[in-house]
Amino acid sequence: MNSDDFFKKKAKLDESLGKTFEDLEKGYNETVRVRNIVDNTRGILDNLxxxxxxxxxxxxxxxxxxxxxxxxxxxxxxxxxKFPQRLDDQTAANNTLGHEKEKSNRLHRYYQPSLDEIITNPVPFDANIGANGALSGGGKLGHRVTAIGHDPILGLIFGTANIATSTLTTAIFKSYHISTNEKKRDYFKSKASTKLVLSHTLDKLIHQGIEGKTIIATSIMKEIIHLKSDVNTKHSLPLPGISAINPKMASKIASYGFDMSNxxxxxxxxxxxxxxxxxxxxxxxxxxxxxxxxxxxxxxxxxxxxxxxxxxxxxxxxxxxxxxxxxxxxxxxxxxxxxxxxxxxxxxxxxxxxxxxxxxxxxxxxxxxxxx
Structure with a gap:
């Protein structure tokens, strides 16, 4: 090894040692910095x-x-x-659109009331004369839990079908034909088939052309108007679906304030x-x-x-x-x-x-x- 090679290696070694000392110094300074941060963690976190x-x-x-x-x-x-003021049933009925034109006059044809009859008669599931216990067991809410047409959800199906067929379906899904007596009041005429109530309703909607569709549209509109008129009465309407499970429970729950109005x-x-x-x-x-x-x-x-x-x-x-x-x-x-x-x-x-x-x-x- 000649002198030039020796000095070159020495220079590289010196450079390497210098870099090592520099890195060690940086490492030491970094260690001191981090230690200072750790020592002052509480103050730093408070500042953040x-x-x-x-x-x-x-x-x-x-x-x-x-x-x-x-x-x-x-x-x-x-x-x-705010919570609405509760009305008595008669006042609520008098405030209902078209109520003044309604009066019982059903020219009974099984499952086939005319459009005019649907418009001018009250909803059939408000009938109670001649029920002979068919609407019993409703407690405080009475027929509003035993006539399924008053259910806020199921009523849109069964209540609409009842209006379209001049029938009443109970909470246990038994149906009755509703007619008008000599005193111009609705009454239970005879038993009906719930299956036929629904099938005749579907038939009007699907197979009876514009006339049938008009009857169903009128029926569902009448159902919605009726439900709306009952919601803010003193007894209101039961919560959806409970009437079909247990009418008395639906009535009891409503008496605690859990009704459709609230x-x-x-x-x-x-x-x-x-x-x-x-x-x-x-x-x-x-x-x-x-x-x-x-x-x-x-x-x-x-x-x-x-x-x-x-x-x-x-x-x-x-x-x-x-x-x-x-x-x-x-x-x-x-x-x-x-x-x-x-x-x-x-x-x-x-x-x-x-x-x-x-x-x-x-x-x-x-x-x-x-x-x-």
Whole structure:
């Protein structure tokens, strides 16, 4: 080995040693840096927590959304979705479209009433004269649970068929022909076949041309109008399907307040509340100015805070009003259910985003410029 080769190897060795010492120094400095971070973890996490609170705190613009949402929810509670006043049966009937033209005058033809007869006569499943126990066992709601035409769902099938065939079908699916007596009142004339009630209805719909289809369309319209007129009466209508299982149970459940009037009101309350929440959320999210995923999530935290706070304030004020006035018509039960759901789900979402923000940022601090 000549001197030139020796010095070249020495230079490479010196360069290698220099790089090694440099790497060792960087490693030492990095170790010190990470140790300092670990020693100050509590302070760093507290600082990141404060940053999260600042980034997700409601701004002046957010407060406009908040008070708008509160105003909409409170207006909805007292103007659109309060529990309706219950009417007696006669008043409800008098308010029904076309009731003044109805009178019993059935020119009985088995399963084949005319269109004019269907229009001018009351629904056949309100008949009770001559029932001889066929409508018994209904408890407080009486024939509204034992005549299946009053079921809010099954009634759309059997009630429509009863109107189209001038019959009455009970909750145990026995059917009777309904006719008019000399005092112009509907009565149970004789037994009918439930199978024929349905088959004649289908025949009108499928095989009797425009006349048959008109009869079915008129019958279902009459059924819907009748159900609607009964919903907000003092006894209302039973919950769907229960009458066919146990009429007395359906009546008992309704006596506890679980009837169609209350159910439809609660559903309406929750639906309108969700609609307002969705509208506020959609408009507020349009104001997010960043395309970064974390920034979008932080903006959604503010959105969810607006919705949760507005629902909570509106529901709290509603409970206070009901307590002060003792007027249960104002109780926003559906809105309260939505509020509870929002508080649970929004709290979980905010907690998850907060953990992602804090620990994601902490990981970046620890990693520094090094990639693993």
């Amino acid at each position: 927590d404060n940053q999260f609170c600042q980034k997700t705190g409601l701004t002046k613009a957010d407060m406009v959304f908040l008070f708008t949402a509160i105003g909409l929810q409170i207006s909805r509670q007292y103007l659109l979705t 159910l439809s009101t609660v559903v309406k309350q929750s639906t309108y509340s969700i609609l307002i929440n969705s509208m506020i959320a959609m408009i507020h999210r349009m104001f997010c100015e960043s395309d970064k995923e974390i920034d979008i999530k932080l903006h959604e935290v503010r959105t969810r805070k607006i919705i949760s706070y507005s629902n909570l304030i509106a529901s709290s004020s509603n409970i206070a009003v009901v307590a002060a006035t003792q007027n249960m018509e104002f109780l926003d039960l559906g809105g309260l259910a939505v509020t509870i759901y929002r508080l649970i789900t929004d709290r979980k979402f905010i907690r998850d985003v907060k953990e992602e923000f804090i620990f994601g940022a902490y990981k970046n601090i620890v990693m520094g410029d090094y990639l693993i």
